[in-house]
Amino acid sequence: MVFSFSTIAARRYGYGLKPGEEPAADVEALMAQVQRGAKAKPRFPVEGVAGRRETLGRLVSVRAVEAKAAKDGRPNPDLRRETQRDADRLLTHDAMARINQAVSSENGFYERLASFWLDHFSVSARKSYEMRMMVPLYETEALRPRLAGSFSDLLQAAILHPAMLIYLDQNRSLGPQSPAAAKNGGGLNENLGRELLELHTMGVGSGYSQADVQAAALILTGLAVDDRSFEVAYRPQRAEPGTQELLGKIYGQGGRSAGDQLDMLSDLAARPETARHICTKLVRHFVSDTPPPEMIDTMLAAWAESSGNLPAVYRAMLEHPRAFAEEEGKVIPPFDYVVCGFRAFGLTGAEMDALLKGDEDTKEEMAKPLPVKAQGGRPGANGRALTLEALRRMGQPVWQPPSPAGFPDAADAWLSASQLTERIGWARLAARTLGPELQPIEFLDRALGGAESDNTRLVVSQAPSKIHGLTMVLVSPEFNRR
Secondary structure: OOOOHHHHHHHHOOOOOOOOOOOOOOHHHHHHHHHHHHHOOOOOOOOHHHHHHHHHHHHHHHHHHHHHHHHOOOOOHHHHHHHHHHHHHHHHHHHHHHHHHHHHOOOHHHHHHHHHHHHHOOOOOOOOHHHHHHHHHHHHHHHHHHOOOEHHHHHHHHHOOHHHHHHOOHHHOOOOOOHHHHHHOOOOOOHHHHHHHHHHOOOOOOOOOHHHHHHHHHHHOOEEEOOOOOOEEEOHHHOOOOOEEEOOEEEOOOOOOHHHHHHHHHHHHHOHHHHHHHHHHHHHHHOOOOOOHHHHHHHHHHHHHHOOEHHHHHHHHHHOHHHHOOOOOOEOOHHHHHHHHHHHOOOOHHHHHHHHOOOOOOHHHHOOOOOOOOOOOOHHHHHHHHOHHHHHHHOOOOOOOOOOOOOOOOHHHOOOHHHHHHHHHHHHHHHHHHOOOOOHHHHHHHHHOOOOOHHHHHHHHOOOOHHHHHHHHHOOOOOOEO
16 A cells, blocks of 8 residues: 555545545645635535525515414415425535535545534534524534634634524523513523533533533523524523523623623633543544544644644644554545545536436435436436435435434444445446446546555456446445545
8 A cells, every 4th residue: 555645635634536636745735725715615505695594584484474374274384385395405405515515625624624513513404494594504604714713713603603502492491580481481401501511612521510511501591593584692581690600610790691601602612621522523533533642632732822723723633643644544424435436536516516406305305215226327317316315325414413412423333234235335326327437447546546455456457347346446445444
């Protein structure tokens, strides 16, 4: 095997090699991808940020009118089904655009970071009708612009976005002693308070207690999402009055206000337990299921010196001797596998658009099994099978994590027999659809850049057909690991 810096950079820290695209030659080139990516406009939401907010408001207003009419005895089930289809259709097109984003972007390290942080601050498009349209907006508004800034800013943007508040039911949470609870009933919801400590900042087993979880939830009361504009507002009548003690600090001493929540998030972002939790997750995601302690320590020093500046932490990871060690890397999850496959075939953004064009987003189609043969030789006929349907069957549908903890990030989650079966099916279909003119050895060189074993090269060279040879590249151990 030949492990060049560029090959490891593309495969371990990006979405793989792509013909015609120059891979990063050093750490500076990888860091430049982060800066460029943060300034770039993503391909989703499909109407853009302003357009999506208009669409969201319009469709929610239509639903509200229909709900009122139904309450008055004049239901219109067809209108309700139509708005549901509109939301599902937008989610489908956005999800395809997100796949295309990862395939087409020359800023692979930034795109991987975007996926990492999306999973860290996890929300699901299947939570509700509105969330189908809001989750792509969440990634574009709250996360992507802040991946090259401070963790504190990223934390505040993620937690205070309407998608997060809706997903974890914070918009329904009331202080038990608040005026709103006394008038209308209802009470405290601890979901966001718990996940804030357990997932987003300090991490499990880091020293906080159930009393701290409850205090965080009480401090968060008062946050609300307008059900028409979907703007986040602080409503004092919903907030728990008085002071709250969280991790030894008292909040609300000057009277409850939105500032309490900002102060809490800033304090949590600055805690050493948070730095260790985030640095450990970054190393686990990019380098090893068993993060080397010395690598984490180097990143922690960079975190402390820079007050949580994320590019400084990324750089410390990349500059560590273990970052480019020539060793067996992590198993790539389904989304990465599919994106790496498309990139290896050399698809451009326009070609990805053509591949995906014309698919209709119906539940019936989503339930169809993954085919193993091309249909009539038309790439567009297999667009869904190679993207959304494949990811659903592999267990990593776009923007639909199984829980607030996100998708698994360890090898055992993606090394089952069923996973291998699905990857073989995807590889066969991709080879038939995208690579009938390619020679297997040529494809091996472009996909792995010399990182394959002698045995893999021998198996590919002796394949009985081109399609079989291409499939062997895509299911090889080297292609499925970083």
